[in-house]
Amino acid sequence: MVDLKVCIGTSCHVSGAHNVIMTFQHMMEKYQLYDKVELGGTFCMGVCSGTTVAVSVNDTIYAIAPESARTFFKEHVLPLCQ
Amino acid sequence: MAEKQYMTVDGIPVEIEGEKNILEVLRKAGIQLPTFCYHSDLSIYGACRMCMVENEWGGLDAACSTPPKPGMKITTNNARLRRYRKNILELILANHCRDCTACENNQNCKLQDLAMKFNITDVRFPNTAVSNKNEDLSSLCISRDAGKCILCGDCVRMCNEIQNVGAIDFAFRGSKMKISTAFNMPIAQSPCVGCGQCAAVCPTGAIVVKNNIDPVWKAIEEPGVKTTVQIAPAVRVAIGKEFGIKNGENTMGKIVAALRRIGFDEVYDTSLGADLTVIEESEELLERLEDNEDLPLFTTCCPAWIQYCEKKHPEMLKNLSTSRSPMQMFASIIKDQATKSSRKSFHVAVMPCTAKKFEAARDEFKTDGMPNVDAVITTQELIRMIKESGIVFADLEPESIDMPFGTVSGAGIIFGVTGGVTEAVLRRVASNKNRSTLLSIATSGTRGMDGIKEFDVPYGDKTLHIGVVSGLGNAETIIGEVKAGKHFDLIEFMACPGGCVNGGGQPFIHREDLDARVDGLYKADRMHSIRRSEENPLIDHLYSDIIKGNVHRLLHVDYLKKGE
Numbered sequence: 001m002v003d004l005k006v007c008i009g010t011s012c013h014v015s016g017a018h019n020v021i022m023t024f025q026h027m028m029e030k031y032q033l034y035d036k037v038e039l040g041g042t043f044c045m046g047v048c049s050g051t052t053v054a055v056s057v058n059d060t061i062y063a064i065a066p067e068s069a070r071t072f073f074k075e076h077v078l079p080l081c082q
Numbered sequence: 083m084a085e086k087q088y089m090t091v092d093g094i095p096v097e098i099e100g101e102k103n104i105l106e107v108l109r110k111a112g113i114q115l116p117t118f119c120y121h122s123d124l125s126i127y128g129a130c131r132m133c134m135v136e137n138e139w140g141g142l143d144a145a146c147s148t149p150p151k152p153g154m155k156i157t158t159n160n161a162r163l164r165r166y167r168k169n170i171l172e173l174i175l176a177n178h179c180r181d182c183t184a185c186e187n188n189q190n191c192k193l194q195d196l197a198m199k200f201n202i203t204d205v206r207f208p209n210t211a212v213s214n215k216n217e218d219l220s221s222l223c224i225s226r227d228a229g230k231c232i233l234c235g236d237c238v239r240m241c242n243e244i245q246n247v248g249a250i251d252f253a254f255r256g257s258k259m260k261i262s263t264a265f266n267m268p269i270a271q272s273p274c275v276g277c278g279q280c281a282a283v284c285p286t287g288a289i290v291v292k293n294n295i296d297p298v299w300k301a302i303e304e305p306g307v308k309t310t311v312q313i314a315p316a317v318r319v320a321i322g323k324e325f326g327i328k329n330g331e332n333t334m335g336k337i338v339a340a341l342r343r344i345g346f347d348e349v350y351d352t353s354l355g356a357d358l359t360v361i362e363e364s365e366e367l368l369e370r371l372e373d374n375e376d377l378p379l380f381t382t383c384c385p386a387w388i389q390y391c392e393k394k395h396p397e398m399l400k401n402l403s404t405s406r407s408p409m410q411m412f413a414s415i416i417k418d419q420a421t422k423s424s425r426k427s428f429h430v431a432v433m434p435c436t437a438k439k440f441e442a443a444r445d446e447f448k449t450d451g452m453p454n455v456d457a458v459i460t461t462q463e464l465i466r467m468i469k470e471s472g473i474v475f476a477d478l479e480p481e482s483i484d485m486p487f488g489t490v491s492g493a494g495i496i497f498g499v500t501g502g503v504t505e506a507v508l509r510r511v512a513s514n515k516n517r518s519t520l521l522s523i524a525t526s527g528t529r530g531m532d533g534i535k536e537f538d539v540p541y542g543d544k545t546l547h548i549g550v551v552s553g554l555g556n557a558e559t560i561i562g563e564v565k566a567g568k569h570f571d572l573i574e575f576m577a578c579p580g581g582c583v584n585g586g587g588q589p590f591i592h593r594e595d596l597d598a599r600v601d602g603l604y605k606a607d608r609m610h611s612i613r614r615s616e617e618n619p620l621i622d623h624l625y626s627d628i629i630k631g632n633v634h635r636l637l638h639v640d641y642l643k644k645g646e
Contacts (some may be wrong), residue, residue, distance in 0.1 A: 065542065
């Protein structure tokens, strides 16, 4: 099970955390990954930048631009599901 | 500074400020001349002759088709003009079904109104009208009755000039003249898209909204049937005026209370369906942008627009979003939930729209052969049901919609006005969620009553070129531009000029009164604590639980597959 978390703290919220969650949700729906990925929210992971959203994949923390959420999912989450 | 110019109306000087015709000058001066065929949005036709005025030499001019000139002297009201107007009314009434008490438009009819104002107590001529309410039952959206037609041509000009549909026109000449489809074929087989704008401008009951009230009453009164109802955003700002409440006031709470009293078991807000549409359509837009495929994305909330695209531009169907309309998204979730219950379910949608009646009957939106929306009633029909029930609407205490679908966002509410869908999608797509971004989206070009709006918004390192269109004639213009190679990323289409607030199923108001409805929706949006669809907690809950794994089946549709 891939543990995928998106920060919904203040900085990430304003930087589009919900956009990232929505895109991740749709990728999970598209590839039917409900038994392979667990998507959840979390609070500050200490990488706030004011423009990016903090995402953790199996405890590895990334700071991503919400526009790149789809690419990020394809590159960092999808391979772990195969 | 240019010198002011004046004309004299009934001995009083009135300034001319670039008006196209005397009628507009007069309305400004506080004189409302009677008219049947004049609508400020349509071309001047001059057919009814009710707006005749007398010039200083005793000649008669039709105020609607005479431009004002400085120094002009006219009389609008004297014995001769009143006699002429009465004469015209009598002649129209001689060829008009006068069973007013059994007419759909009773008390909502310009002819009835003017007959009363001009004190018509007797018609000297024999009545030659042949009324037939069942003249053409083919349309699910509108009903026609030639016996009530006064040949003002408003419907013809609306259908041709504003909507570019061309389903109806004048046929035959002289006393045999009538409004007809080509070769008198049933209207459902004509290019008609069901927008209902003809019914909206019809001054009499010759074209009316198809009445679907009876099956709704039947379901409410049938034991063992659970009746659920959803209310579209634009309804809440259009209904109050009919009950003596200020035009454009948001009366959602009262509507909910009224629907409960009428007997509905559960009352919901279509704005939640709109929130789902925002999420799905945004995701689709981002996906298409990334793949650079099938751009521009066309919105698909408006069923009349979809029919227009199917009938006139089938080659563009691939550009349509596969997201269902808010009404259908909501309905498929309601019906899916109902399969888990042993109780029979009957789902009603209250819409500002006549075309939704057609959408509800489409095969794409049926489960096991039964439509997900069992009945669509328009705002006009809801008003009648409330009156029929004896409910004193103005006195109702506002109530709240039901759980579990009781949370909506402001983004879902503004779907009822042109540009609203785009604004809602931009709120979702924008990465920056602070207040100033929210406010700047509102001023980016989405708002306003212009028929065609075009603007750019930044997205990441890209710039999105966006079009917002209302009125199908304007849709034709922008499709022409797309075909000629002009680039757009997203285009919002609404068939009715101004969007759903001006829908064919709404109580008719003049264009100048429309702004109040629009303001009512934006005000409702401002008053919501949740302004963005993706921040609606219910959305999260729906995706992670209720519709999990079934998003495509429940929320999407492929219009391309039709007929395969």
